[in-house]
Amino acid sequence: MNQLFTEDIAELPSRFRANLINSITGYKSCNLIGSTSEEGLTNLAIFSSVIHIGSSPPLLGFILRPLTVRRDTFANIKALKFFTVNQVSGEMYQKAHQTSAKYEMEVSEFHETGITMEYLDDFIAPYVAESTIKMGCRYVNHYTLEENDCLLVVAAIERLYFPDGIQDPDGFIRLDKADTVTAMGMDGYALPAFLDRLTYARPGSEPRTIIHGA
């Protein structure tokens, strides 16, 4: 058994600590955020911090590192308000990972990584053609976390695209049927195998498996 207290964690080499702390809280979502600058330059960046914020209204969030260096995605979102969130699949995670390279602002990660740009229904921001699940989002707000100057960006989900055959009758999306990957730490990828869905828990009864979301 490994046991680390505050002082032990503080004394770890910085990269080692980042690998440890980034991976230990659990699995993460894995998405590509597509955006466009005011000058019309497209940008694509991988994020493992996209989270569910609420269903009514439909909101998602993501954590952005401090604005001490150039953050093209945030600058674009602040300027044009709209962006896309596109899920990374097992077919394309290497290309998706490559979007994290520090390209010059004038360079489009679509071009450099060979990921296919796609425009849908007059939405201003580019989608990823290879992604099976895509969302068109509108910037709503952001919160600066004073503990480390990271930002929580909150956005409205305004458009959804997903293929037939991955949704249960009760609305639930079977991410495993979409070949969606999950992110581990800063550089790890895994492909989940479906285990179960369980009925709404109530005191005094045991949860049962939900059959086909019906």
Next chain:
Amino acid sequence: MNQLFTEDIAELPSRFRANLINSITGYKSCNLIGSTSEEGLTNLAIFSSVIHIGSSPPLLGFILRPLTVRRDTFANIKALKFFTVNQVSGEMYQKAHQTSAKYEMEVSEFHETGITMEYLDDFIAPYVAESTIKMGCRYVNHYTLEENDCLLVVAAIERLYFPDGIQDPDGFIRLDKADTVTAMGMDGYALPAFLDRLTYARPGSEPRTIIHGA
């Protein structure tokens, strides 16, 4: 291909929309939060919203639904400041799910679900004995999201426990070796299979597989 715009999403039945929007942003972490009330009552609750906030200092966060009903976990954390985060494994996800039942405040979810309470190194909050990865955390701050009155709670990771054999030499935790599950939507569970770790991305080169995190 399914396509839903803002008005379509708004018109969905509430439970269907919740299933859809909760699941579509991607895979989520799956943890049990252990806490104690001022009166000494223990509480255990499953959360799929624990996220990485920062490594230096080590911070995690989680989203809490609006305080319009009783939220024992938040009340306990505000009162005593300390709580535990314990990963859910494939062996125990049914019991973990059952902690989401609305038990009376006086009832301990440990007792009701058969999950084993454990105290470690004089920490005030209870850990989950069955969890292979456990964290002792201290409340730091919270942010109220004005869009839907949810809270983002920010906490310092002060203690870490994990078994031998799941950490790469560079610090990365192999969650798959810990049998950690990932959460899908409000009631789904999946077990990820490791795909890859990729080298730090740089313009002009292709990411390669990291061998054993060395």
